[in-house]
Amino acid sequence: MKKVIAVLMACLPALVFAAGGNNEHVVSANIDLTDKASLKRGAQAFMDNCSGCHSLQYQRYQRIADDLEMTEEEVSNLILSDVKVGEQIKSAMSSDNGATWFGAPPPDLTLEARLKSPDWIYSYLKSFYVDESRPFGVNNLVFPAVGMPHVLEGLQGTPVLQEDGTIVASGGQMNAEEYDQYVLDITNFLTYTGEPVKLERERIGKWVLAFLAFFFVIAFFLKKEYWRDVH
Ligand code: HEC
Incomplete structure (x- = not known):
């Protein structure tokens, strides 16, 4: 037991690093890869x-359409005019x-989400935040x-850094909650593109657990049956 604890303690710094990046301003995103509606909104927001x-x-439109179970209309909204659905997503x-x-x-x-973390x-x-000394x-x-x-400034509004270190935006098309949800959707989508098999793995994982539970019951009764003759 002591050994196990020692190993866990040794892993702690790695866990902390993986969880938050190394910047004090990084907050938790609480992404949810099972939320297909959010992933779809994020895909559209990314394209827009x-x-x-x-x-x-490394990602193709077709794969996104399949994984997120998009309708034809959703796919055609996603794709820029002269691109085919089997192509990768290139920038202009x-x-x-x-x-x-x-x-x-x-x-x-x-x-990016694997490089920097979704929270990042x-x-x-x-x-x-507004800083007139910077080029943009x-x-x-x-x-x-x-x-x-700041390409989302029209949505968020003008973000002003307050004395207490928080950022308050005003004059945008969205209120603070809407903006948070919007960037969460984009983050969710970018987390999915970093590891598309994750969606599949979670689905398969559920079946594996169900099978193990089922098998446990069979094994239990089998053991009972065998040992009946011994006792
Ligand atoms: C007008 C062009 C432009 C648009 C539009 C744009 N970006 Fe960027 N983005 C950049 C540039 C340039 C950098 C590199 C900045 C640097 O290294 O100083 C960057 C960097 C980043 C990084 C950090 C990459 C890294 O690890 O160094 C992330 C994350 C990012 N952008 C996300 C987004 C998201 C999400 C959107 C859409 C909401 C977006 N960007 C829209 C130009 C753009």
């Missing part, structure tokens, strides 16, 4: 707001242009001196 600059080059911008315009090229986001993405999208007039608490403009 992010795909102009960021690609998801070349990496060179991105580097020139923003100081750094917008990275591919397929694996969620917090990042909530942490833009905004800075970010989670990613200081970031090169990305």
Whole structure:
């Protein structure tokens, strides 16, 4: 038992790191990969707001449509005009242009949730604030001196950093709860694209557990049956 505890203690730093990233402004996102409605909204929000600059080059439209059980209409809303459903999600911008315009090229986001953690993405999208000293007039608490403009400002409103360190936005199309839900949906979707088999694994996992429970009952009665003759 002592050994087990020692091993668990040794893993603790890794767990802490994996859970929150290394920035004090990272908060918990509470993503839910079983929430298909949220994943669908996130996919649409990503296409509407992010795909102009960021690609998801390891993910295909078809796969998203299948995994999220989208209707034909939902799929056609998702796809930009001249792209086929079997293609990967590319961005409209070349990496060179991105580097020139923003100081750094917008990275591919397929694996971002595994690289940085879902909590990190969620917090990042909530942490833009007005800072006139920056080229785009905004800075970010989670990613200081970031090169990305605050593309969701129209929805969130103008985010002003308060003296107590919180950010309060006003004048946007959404209130604070709606905005939180919106960026949660995007985060949920990006977590799914990082590991699409997770959805499948959870579904299969339930069946495996059900089978084990069933098998336990059979094994129990089998044992009873065998030992009856012995006693
Ligand atoms: C106008 C172009 C543009 C749009 C639109 C855009 N981004 Fe970005 N994004 C960037 C650039 C440029 C960077 C790199 C910033 C840097 O390294 O300083 C970046 C960085 C990021 C990062 C951090 C990547 C890393 O690990 O370094 C995340 C996460 C991200 N963007 C998410 C999003 C999401 C989600 C959306 C849609 C809501 C979005 N971006 C829309 C340009 C854009």
